[in-house]
Amino acid sequence: MKTSNNIIHQFTILLLCVAVWAASADPHQDFLSCLVQNHSDPIGMSNVISTPNSTSYSSILNATVQNLRFALPSTPKPRVIITPDHESQIQTAIYCSKKHGLQVRILSGGHDFEGSSYVAEVPFFVLNMFNFRSVSVDANSRTAWVGSGATLGETYYNIVRVNTSLAYPAGYYPTVAIGGHVSGGGYGPLLRKWGLAADNVVDARVVDANGRILDRASMGEDLFWAIRGGVGASFVVILEYKIRLVEVSNEVTAFSLKRTLEQDATKLVYKWQNVSHKLPEDLLLELQLTVVQSNQTGNRTVQATFVGLFEGGVDQLVGIMNESFPELGLAKEDCVQLSSWVDFIPYFFELPLNSTYRILLTRVPPPTPKSSFKSTADFVQQPIPEEGLKKIWDVLLEIPSPPVQMNWTPFGARMAAIPASEIPFPHRGENIFMVFKKVQWQGTSPELAQERFAAARKLHSVIGEFVENNPRRAYADYRDLDLGVNNIGETSVEKARIWGGPYFRNNFDRLVNVKTMVDPDDYFRNEQSIPPRPSHSCQSNQEST
Numbered sequence: 001m002k003t004s005n006n007i008i009h010q011f012t013i014l015l016l017c018v019a020v021w022a023a024s025a026d027p028h029q030d031f032l033s034c035l036v037q038n039h040s041d042p043i044g045m046s047n048v049i050s051t052p053n054s055t056s057y058s059s060i061l062n063a064t065v066q067n068l069r070f071a072l073p074s075t076p077k078p079r080v081i082i083t084p085d086h087e088s089q090i091q092t093a094i095y096c097s098k099k100h101g102l103q104v105r106i107l108s109g110g111h112d113f114e115g116s117s118y119v120a121e122v123p124f125f126v127l128n129m130f131n132f133r134s135v136s137v138d139a140n141s142r143t144a145w146v147g148s149g150a151t152l153g154e155t156y157y158n159i160v161r162v163n164t165s166l167a168y169p170a171g172y173y174p175t176v177a178i179g180g181h182v183s184g185g186g187y188g189p190l191l192r193k194w195g196l197a198a199d200n201v202v203d204a205r206v207v208d209a210n211g212r213i214l215d216r217a218s219m220g221e222d223l224f225w226a227i228r229g230g231v232g233a234s235f236v237v238i239l240e241y242k243i244r245l246v247e248v249s250n251e252v253t254a255f256s257l258k259r260t261l262e263q264d265a266t267k268l269v270y271k272w273q274n275v276s277h278k279l280p281e282d283l284l285l286e287l288q289l290t291v292v293q294s295n296q297t298g299n300r301t302v303q304a305t306f307v308g309l310f311e312g313g314v315d316q317l318v319g320i321m322n323e324s325f326p327e328l329g330l331a332k333e334d335c336v337q338l339s340s341w342v343d344f345i346p347y348f349f350e351l352p353l354n355s356t357y358r359i360l361l362t363r364v365p366p367p368t369p370k371s372s373f374k375s376t377a378d379f380v381q382q383p384i385p386e387e388g389l390k391k392i393w394d395v396l397l398e399i400p401s402p403p404v405q406m407n408w409t410p411f412g413a414r415m416a417a418i419p420a421s422e423i424p425f426p427h428r429g430e431n432i433f434m435v436f437k438k439v440q441w442q443g444t445s446p447e448l449a450q451e452r453f454a455a456a457r458k459l460h461s462v463i464g465e466f467v468e469n470n471p472r473r474a475y476a477d478y479r480d481l482d483l484g485v486n487n488i489g490e491t492s493v494e495k496a497r498i499w500g501g502p503y504f505r506n507n508f509d510r511l512v513n514v515k516t517m518v519d520p521d522d523y524f525r526n527e528q529s530i531p532p533r534p535s536h537s538c539q540s541n542q543e544s545t
Contacts, residue, residue: 038092044086067113067372069449076120084129091213098523103525105119113374129238132147137245142244148240152178155243164341167247168246169199185425189284190248190284194414196229202216206236209236209523223236225423228423237524254343254344258305259306261393268327269304270386277411279410283310287407289396318330342356371442372449374440375437375456376480377434379435379475381467381468398458405436421510426505486528486529496528
């Protein structure tokens with residue numbers, strides 16, 4: 001009887017809260033009333049809702065904003081944050097947001113480069129998938145079900161805890177969440193042997209715009225194709241992915257060699273471009289570029305760091321490198337034997353190897369604090385000549401501290417073997433490496449932000465002289481709104497092609513067809529979501545088939 005009275009008391013409080021919400025001047029408070037009135041567990045639903053008046057609202061929002069240029073007071077904020085712990089709450093949120101006209105932004109880890117998972121110029125709410133972070137590993141079948149809110153670090157930790165010889169070929173940054181990372185492609189240190197994270201997905205569970213929970217069998221192969229590289233937030237809410245685990249050697253070797261311009265870095269970088277994509281698939285030779293103070297001259301100089309990961313022993317690695325890239329001068333004493341492939345994560349960020357598990361389980365990005373930044377990607381088809389490299393160095397040296405960060409990741413091997421149409425990520429075959437560039441700054445000065453934006457665009461322009469430009473290629477996981485944005489209302493397919501072409505190339509039209517089939521009313525939309533074809537176009541297409 002006491003328990004029953006307590007439930008009645010809680011429900012009374014809940015109804016009073018709903019009444020207060022509904023009495024607010026905000027017309028979208030009807031959305032909140034709808035959420036609790038249309039869910040089978042009103043109290044449970046109310047517990048996962050945060051509004052600007054909630055004590056938890058700011059902490060939830062600030063924890064998920066990874067790019068501080070979207071943490072300003074002027075940044076549009078969500079009317080509501082829903083952090084569901086059950087898929088039925090997602091279904092209710094979809095129903096109520098459609099009824100009351102709020103757009104949804106789906107947040108898994110908050111690493112969207114343009115903040116599109118938690119910022120919008122229209123009334124919106126955030127669906128925060130933080131609680132969907134379970135990782136269930138089946139070593140016998142070499143698969144795992146991973147929630148969209150689980151980070152890469154949490155995923156890696158749970159895999160190696162079961163079997164250190166199993167791995168998932170995903171990204172470097174342990175704080176990135178599976179939901180966004182996989183649905184846009186997801187590359188990392190194992191890509192040359194095993195491809196992308198999205199290449200190694202065998203099933204998924206999603207919620208569609210009608211609130212239906214679907215798996216691969218019930219969603220069909222077209223939608224399953226689209227959510228592995230075509231950015232899932234254009235189509236559905238990703239609940240979890242079933243991933244394929246790969247077998248890795250227990251003998252893993254790494255090295256990191258730094259060379260400045262005074263140490264022939266330009267010639268070494270040029271040679272790297274000709275060699276790195278042709279190395280054996282067991283060897284990744286990553287290139288990091290930044291600006292440091294020269295020990296020789298005291299002036300600022302460009303530093304190239306060559307970071308290697310090899311499945312094999314030291315002697316074999318040194319032999320391969322001395323045959324393929326003797327100019328780098330790799331010696332046995334430069335190499336480090338890792339106890340497991342996952343130790344490469346702290347090694348890559350120059351963090352202590354004994355901190356691996358702590359780094360994997362933290363949700364604080366390593367190794368530097370959050371900053372404001374503008375980042376973009378490029379795919380390079382031919383080596384940039386030395387004169388072109390020098391033009392890039394000049395731009396890097398113009399940018400004051402904090403310096404620009406650039407990572408060049410070689411393709412080849414498995415990345416060259418997978419067809420461009422296998423999944424929506426099309427950048428295979430002729431691309432020899434990928435360029436990631438990040439211009440960052442600390443502080444909220446508009447003048448400083450404008451200055452850094454100009455620097456980022458100048459660097460992007462210079463590199464653009466040496467890559468294909470018809471269209472220039474871009475990476476959907478590294479969203480760049482400079483490519484173009486959708487209209488706030490209906491967006492034409494041809495307008496969306498302006499940015500969709502660089503991301504998806506010849507796969508763009510198939511993504512549009514999938515969107516038209518599964519979400520014709522364009523419920524799942526954002527600044528760069530895939531638009532559906534107008535209804536009359538769909539009818540014309542059907543009549544012609």
